[in-house]
Structure formats: C-alpha cells, structure tokens
Amino acid sequence: MDGTVLIADDDRTIRTVLTQAFTRAGCRVHATSSLITLKRWVEEGKGDLVISDVMMPDGNGIEMLPEIHNERPGMPVIVISAQNTILTAVKATEARAFDYLPKPFDLPDLMTRASQALETKRRLPKKAAFQHSQTDSLPLVGRAENMQDLYRLIARVMNSDLPAVIEGESGTGKSLIARTVHALSDRRDQPLIVATVEDFATSERAKAIFDQAQKGTVVIEDVTEFDLAAQGRLVRILESDQDEPTALLVTSQDSLGRYVDEGDFRQDLYFRLTGIVLNVPPLRERVEDVPLLVDYFLGEVERENGAVKSISPEAMQALRAFDWPGNVRQLAFTVRRLTLTASDSQIGLEHVEEVLLSNGRRRSVGGGGSEEKLSESVNRHLTRYFHLHDGDLPPVGVYQRILREVEKPLIEIALDATAGNQAKCAELLGINRNTLRKKITELDILVTRRRKLM
Numbered sequence: 001m002d003g004t005v006l007i008a009d010d011d012r013t014i015r016t017v018l019t020q021a022f023t024r025a026g027c028r029v030h031a032t033s034s035l036i037t038l039k040r041w042v043e044e045g046k047g048d049l050v051i052s053d054v055m056m057p058d059g060n061g062i063e064m065l066p067e068i069h070n071e072r073p074g075m076p077v078i079v080i081s082a083q084n085t086i087l088t089a090v091k092a093t094e095a096r097a098f099d100y101l102p103k104p105f106d107l108p109d110l111m112t113r114a115s116q117a118l119e120t121k122r123r124l125p126k127k128a129a130f131q132h133s134q135t136d137s138l139p140l141v142g143r144a145e146n147m148q149d150l151y152r153l154i155a156r157v158m159n160s161d162l163p164a165v166i167e168g169e170s171g172t173g174k175s176l177i178a179r180t181v182h183a184l185s186d187r188r189d190q191p192l193i194v195a196t197v198e199d200f201a202t203s204e205r206a207k208a209i210f211d212q213a214q215k216g217t218v219v220i221e222d223v224t225e226f227d228l229a230a231q232g233r234l235v236r237i238l239e240s241d242q243d244e245p246t247a248l249l250v251t252s253q254d255s256l257g258r259y260v261d262e263g264d265f266r267q268d269l270y271f272r273l274t275g276i277v278l279n280v281p282p283l284r285e286r287v288e289d290v291p292l293l294v295d296y297f298l299g300e301v302e303r304e305n306g307a308v309k310s311i312s313p314e315a316m317q318a319l320r321a322f323d324w325p326g327n328v329r330q331l332a333f334t335v336r337r338l339t340l341t342a343s344d345s346q347i348g349l350e351h352v353e354e355v356l357l358s359n360g361r362r363r364s365v366g367g368g369g370s371e372e373k374l375s376e377s378v379n380r381h382l383t384r385y386f387h388l389h390d391g392d393l394p395p396v397g398v399y400q401r402i403l404r405e406v407e408k409p410l411i412e413i414a415l416d417a418t419a420g421n422q423a424k425c426a427e428l429l430g431i432n433r434n435t436l437r438k439k440i441t442e443l444d445i446l447v448t449r450r451r452k453l454m
Contacts, residue, residue, distance in 0.1 A: 001111075003048035003118040007031040008038040009080070010056050018051065021107060022114070035059040042068050042075070049117050051110075054081040054088065062088075065095035076117035080105055086140040086151045090184050093155035100152065102143045140173065140180060141296060144286035150177075153278060158185040163238075163248040163273045165223075165256060168280030170427060171327030174251040175221060177280060182217040187247055190216030197222065200230040210237055213246045223250040223273070224259050225423045231266045238272050248273075253427045262432050283324040283331060290320045293328060297335040309339050314349040322356060378406075408443045411436070420448050 005022045007029060009015050015031040022029045030046060032038055035056050041047055050068060052061035061079060068075055076098035081088050092100040098117045101110055142148070157164065158181045166174045175194075182192045193213040200206045209218055226234065238248075250273055259265035283290070294311060301307050311319075324330055334355055342351040382402070386394065411429070418424040426436040440447060 001025040001027055001115050001118060004028040004030070004046060005114065006038055006041050006047035006050045007052075008035060008050070008056065008061065009033065009053040011053070014053075014080075017107065018110075021111060025111060025115075027118075033057070035061065035064055039064065039067065042071050045072075047075070049114060050075060050077040051114065052077060052079060054079060054083060062091050062095050062097070065092075065097060069096055078110070078113060078117060080110075086154060086180060089148070089151035090155045090158070093152070100148075102148050104143075140176065141292050142286055142289040143292065144281070144289045146281040147286055147289065150278060150280065154181055154184070157276050157278075159187075160276060161245065161247070162275030163250070164276035164278060165273050166249060166251045166278045166280060167255060168251075168253070169282045169327055170253055170424070171329035172280040172282055173328055174253075174280055175219070177278065178217075178219040178249045178251060181249060182219070182247070185217070185247070187216050190214060192217050192219065194219045194221065196220070197225045197227075197230060200226060200233050203233050203236070206230075206233045206237055210246050215245060217247040217249060220248070220250040222253065222423065224252050224254065224256070224265065228266065231269050235266065235269050235272065238269075259432075262434075264432065264434065283327045287320045290331070291316055293331055294319060294335055297332050298339070301336060301339045307339050309342065309345060309347055311338075311347040312349060315347050315352045318349055318352045318356075404443065407439060408445065411439055411443065412445055415445070415447055422447065 001022075005018075005027050007015055007018050007022075009018075009031075010033045012033070015033070019029045019031050030041055032041075033056070035052075035058050038050065038052065042050070052064070054061045061081075065077055065079075068077055077096075079088075079092040079097045079100045080103055081092075081100070082103040088102075089100050099113045101113070140151075154177070164181070166177055168174045179192065182188060191213050193209055193216065195209045195218060199209050220234075256265055256270050256274060260267055260270045283293075294316065298309055298311070301309065319331070319334075326333075337355050338347045338351055341355060342348070411425070414425045414428050415422075418428060422436055422440075423433055426433040429436065439445070
C-alpha cells in the first residue's frame with residue numbers, strides 16, 4: 001500500500017492504532033484530533049486519503065466533506081463513527097464519502113477499504129443535498145455488520161428508478177425501512193402511499209393507488225398475500241405508461257423466489273419487482289444490537305412517562321441469548337412490559353425470565369430450568385401408546401395418525417395466536433398458504449378471524 005493517509009479522530013487510541021497499521025503497510029501518516037488541522041492539511045495539498053471521525057471537538061466530520069471535495073476533487077474520504085444509525089450512513093453517502101464504517105470497526109476490513117480507496121479515484125455522482133427529516137427518531141440502529149451492509153445499500157439505491165423488494169421476517173421493520181427509503185430519497189416531498197392486498201381488489205382501485213402517488217412512492221405491504229388475479233392487475237399497471245414516474249417498494253416475509261417455485265407468484269411479476277432486493281436480518285442474526293435497541297426502547301419509555309429504568313448485565317445477557325421469533329417488534333413489547341412489571345428501578349434477570357417464559361417459550365433464558373422438552377413429552381406419549389397393545393403392534397398407519405394428532409393442535413394454536421389470519425399463520429409455521437388451507441380442510445379445523453387483543 002502506498003500513499004499518505006490523513007487521520008482525524010479525537011480518540012488517541014484509535015489514532016495510535018491506525019498510525020501504526022498504515023505505517024507498517026508502507027504509508028505515510030499524519031494524525032490529528034482537530035478538524036481544523038485536517039482542513040489545513042487538505043488545503044496544503046497533503047494526503048491521498050482521509051479517514052475521519054464524525055463527532056469531533058471542533059466540528060462534524062461529515063459536514064466537512066463538501067469542503068474537502070471542493071478543495072481536492074477526487075480525494076477519497078472514509079468516515080468512521082460510533083453513531084451506528086442509518087442516518088449516519090446516508091449522510092456519509094450524500095456527502096460523497098468513499099466509504100463508511102461503524103465503530104468499533106474491524107481493522108483488516110478498514111485496511112482493505114483504504115487500499116481500494118488509494119488505488120482508485122472514485123467520483124460519486126452528486127445527489128440532492130440531504131435535508132433533515134423525521135427519520136432522526138427512527139429506531140434503525142445497529143452496529144452489526146449485516147445491518148451496516150443494509151444501510152450502505154439503502155444509501156446507494158434510494159434514488160433508483162428500479163422497484164425494490166424488502167424481505168424479512170415479521171417484526172424486523174420492513175415497513176419502517178420502506179418509509180425510510182422514501183423519506184431519505186429525492187422523492188421525500190412527494191406523496192407516500194401505503195397499499196395492501198385489499199387495494200388491488202379491482203383494476204380501478206389499483207390504478208388509483210398509483211395515481212395518488214404521482215411522482216412519489218408506493219409501498220405495497222405483504223405482496224405475497226396477493227392472489228394471481230391481484231398480481232395480474234399489478235403487472236398491467238407496471239406495463240402501462242404511467243403519466244408520472246412512481247417509485248415502487250414491496251415487502252415480503254419470505255423470498256419471492258420460493259413463492260414462484262411453488263406456483264403462487266407470477267414469474268413475470270417476480271422479475272419486474274426484484275430489480276433491487278433489501279434483506280432485513282432477523283434479530284437473532286444481529287444479537288450484538290440487542291443492547292442498543294434495549295437502550296433505545298428504555299429511552300422511549302422514559303420520554304413518554306418519565307419512568308427511568310436500567311437493566312442488569314445478567315438481564316441484558318438473557319435478552320441477548322433469546323432467539324426473538326418476533327424480532328425487533330417483540331423486543332420492543334418485551335422492554336415496555338419489563339418497565340411495567342419490574343418494581344425496582346433496575347430490571348433483573350428474574351424479571352426477564354418471568355416475562356419471556358410467560359410468553360410460552362419452552363426454554364430457560366437464563367441457562368437453567370427444568371421444563372420438559374417437546375421431544376421428551378412425545379417420547380413418553382408414544383411409549384405409552386405402544387404399551388397399550390399388550391405386546392402386539394398397533395394397526396398400520398401409525399406415522400400418519402401421530403402426525404395428525406400433532407398437526408391439528410399445532411395449527412389451531414397458531415391460528416389462534418395470529419387471530420385467524422391465514423397468511424400470518426402460514427408464515428409463522430413456515431409453510432405455504434395453499435398447504436395451510438389444505439390442512440385446515442383435511443383436519444376439519446374451524447377458522448375464526450378476529451382482531452388481535454394486545
């Protein structure tokens with residue numbers, strides 16, 4: 001690696017580590033804790049690469065980027081920041097940073113990106129100046145690598161004319177991300193129209209959705225709930241010459257490709273929608289973000305009703321160890337419930353175990369517990385079943401009879417948990433909706449739709 005690297009960070013340890021790393025790599029290094037000094041170096045023509053923190057004692061590193069680009073066009077700047085939010089990533093991209101890394105960063109990864117920056121004189125197209133919006137309060141926080149990758153991708157594609165699919169499990173924040181993409185894009189001053197399957201019941205209603213959006217954004221939630229007729233209406237709209245170019249974002253709880261393979265989703269619509277795919281990771285794949293999210297939700301509760309609560313290290317570890325089938329939404333509800341049920345000012349491990357186990361989880365979040373596993377219960381039941389035949393074998397067809405005994409209560413309980421919503425029930429069970437409908441008929445299950453009481 002060859003070149004001169006300018007480092008600006010008010011953390012002496014970071015300056016020392018980066019200086020040593022780049023020096024060993026063969027670079028010349030100038031390091032400072034002042035943006036004023038960094039600006040002077042740039043004006044003097046020093047440096048081939050800038051690595052700058054955002055929050056500095058004498059200013060904001062991102063806000064200084066336009067000055068660097070005006071003074072030294074083509075000078076690559078890598079932004080590093082402890083503010084691990086999507087807004088930081090977007091601001092860095094808007095300011096034409098070469099790259100953005102959250103703290104704590106992986107040193108080999110930073111060195112690789114720095115090498116790429118030194119080898120190329122990348123010129124990003126100038127975009128509309130970023131305007132502050134209500135997205136500052138959005139809980140899209142996370143320093144996990146997969147979330148940072150998502151932030152960078154959003155920053156790159158938010159002004160694209162291609163439709164985008166936002167895929168992720170229930171509770172990961174797909175609709176929130178869709179609204180954020182609109183709020184951060186050049187279309188932010190245009191209408192944002194959110195549509196569901198009911199809005200595509202007729203061609204006239206479907207067309208009206210896009211007419212209302214004009215040059216704005218249409219967000220279609222749970223596009224996999226569309227039957228083939230509704231999918232056809234959407235295809236015809238996308239094929240038509242619309243008077244106004246409208247951005248289209250759709251959300252899905254599973255890969256659209258799987259629905260195509262199973263014959264539940266039109267292939268031509270699939271190809272039209274998947275120009276861009278944004279995968280939202282489940283919370284269990286970004287557990288290092290649990291403390292950040294817990295702090296955020298505790299702060300929300302404090303702002304709303306003044307309740308100041310802290311959480312013990314053991315309780316936080318238990319929250320990190322949980323698998324969170326309901327993802328961020330479930331974590332938010334859990335934190336709010338903990339602030340109500342914990343009588344002390346500090347939420348302890350016992351409070352966390354009580355709340356999570358009361359939700360029907362069959363494992364101890366604290367690492368202990370003596371609850372019987374499902375496999376143990378099934379083993380005990382089947383052993384008794386075989387013993388009932390006094391040494392003879394049961395009638396043939398045991399496999400299907402046992403599966404039926406398990407399937408029916410499983411589906412009934414899942415339907416009750418999802419308030420009779422078959423689409424959500426199928427997603428919860430991890431099966432196709434047509435398969436669920438077939439099972440309901442075969443097992444003679446009564447389905448009652450109702451509003452879910454929270």
